[in-house]
Amino acid sequence: MLTKRIIPCLDIKDGRTVKGVNFENIRDAGDPIELGAFYAEQGADELVFLDITATNERRKTLAELVTRIARNVNIPFTVGGGISSVEDVSVLLNSGADKISVNTSAFKRPELVDELAGEFGSQCVVLAIDTRFENGDWYVYLNGGRIKTEIKAFDWAKEAVQRGAGEILLTSMNNDGTKQGFALDITAQLSQNLNVPVIASGGAGTMEHFKDVFEIAQADAALAATIFHYKEIEIQALKTYLYKEGVNMRF
Amino acid sequence: MKTVIIKYNAGNICSVSFALDRLGVNAVVTDDPEEIRAADKVIFPGVGEASSAMRYLRERKLDQLIIGLKQPVLGICVGMQLMCKHSEENDATCMGIFDVNVKRFQSPVDNGLKIPQIGWNNITGLYSTLFEHVPENSYMYFVHSYYAELGSDTVATTNYVINYSAALQKDNFYAVQFHTEKSATEGQKILENFLKL
Secondary structure, eight states, rough: OOOOEEEEEEETTTTTSSSSSOOSSOOOTTOHHHHHHHHHHHHOOEEEEOOOOSTTEEEEHHHHHHHHHHHOSOOOEEEESSSSHHHHHHHHHTTTTTEEOOOOOHHOHHHHHHHHHHHGGGGEEEEEEEEEEETTTEEEETTTTTEEEEEEEHHHHHHHHTTOEEEEEEEETHHHHHHHHOOHHHHHHHHHOOOOOOOOSOOOOSHHHHHHHHHHHOOOOOOOOOOHHTTSSHHHHHHHHHHTTTTTOOO | OEEEEEEOOOOOHHHHHHHHHHTOOOEEEEEEHHHHOOOOOEEEEOSSOOHHHHHHHTTTTTHHHHTTOOOOOEEHHHHHHSSEEEEETTEEEOOSSSSEEEEOOOOOOTTTTTSSEEEEEEEBBSSGGGGGOOTTTTEEEEEESSSEEETTTTTEEEEEEHHHHEEEEETEEEEEEOOOSSSSHHHHHHHHHHHHH
């Protein structure tokens, strides 16, 4: 039986993890490879590396980093952040990434999703959506949540899936950082109406929140950063809890 | 010992090659027939579309080369599907090493099963030296929309929508649907077992 997935997210800037702190048992929590390998060993099902570097050297640094990750981590990983062309993706996949995620660039030019799916297959194209609930609905935000659009998250997700996106990574800006739980309603709407896996992100604070997002919202995977990086929740303990609660997990 | 990874237009070559690196094996990535024939172990990976992959292999006569190999060969994911008889993915006639067909998962959205299957699923009925010291119900990482049916060459089974072949074996030909190179410690064990054949 296919399991639900637990995915730690690592923010990367200039080749270093941004939030990684508070780990006695690894030498350098700022090293994405060490932290990634540590999470893999702890039972993480996948990893997401989100590059927030803004410099011109970005592309080259990222490709080198991806190769180092691929050499050292024995579970699948997705790379996202500033990807805007077939060429970008080709470099990252050839460096060893299993999937890539696109966000703003795909929204601004939706044909990018068709191009990527056509060239590399839907299985490696993750569409990331940042969304905020206001005036009665969930709207797409761009540029890391700084720019509002008038398009509803569900409509954009649906279009992107038709164009070939193989997975949706949905982040609720209302919930992100609150530790009050995932956005169950929009996650459920996407998960139940789209025929691709949905990764829920934003708001994880307790183990129950993961149970809810899997059971109530029927998310296929749940992503979190802070609670894992600060060891507020350990992956092994979380998976044991979820398994006891009846959520299928890999051990 | 010399291990080669067959280079063609549907490769997930660097993941496989990195996984072999972790096992201390430096594999050669090549499409040179002589080099492939001379190798001790041959790995046939794959991420991509079946019909265009078969066309590419046929144009270079790599399909006949693979069928004629006598040393242990390991197909992975689409590589495994191409070793079957036929694939529904754009009606591709495949190599026919394994006596099963490849079909598309048929799943209505309301049963909660999505296409492609992406993620970790368990393998059962393990019946091959590939799985030595790999426990029943180990979880492997799958990413696929098409599956190989069950047949007499099935040596591991997985359930998604229906029961299908997670692994096939016939004579010197071995194949796994899952990405053993990305399947954590157990996946690594399978690669190691293959290298020890």
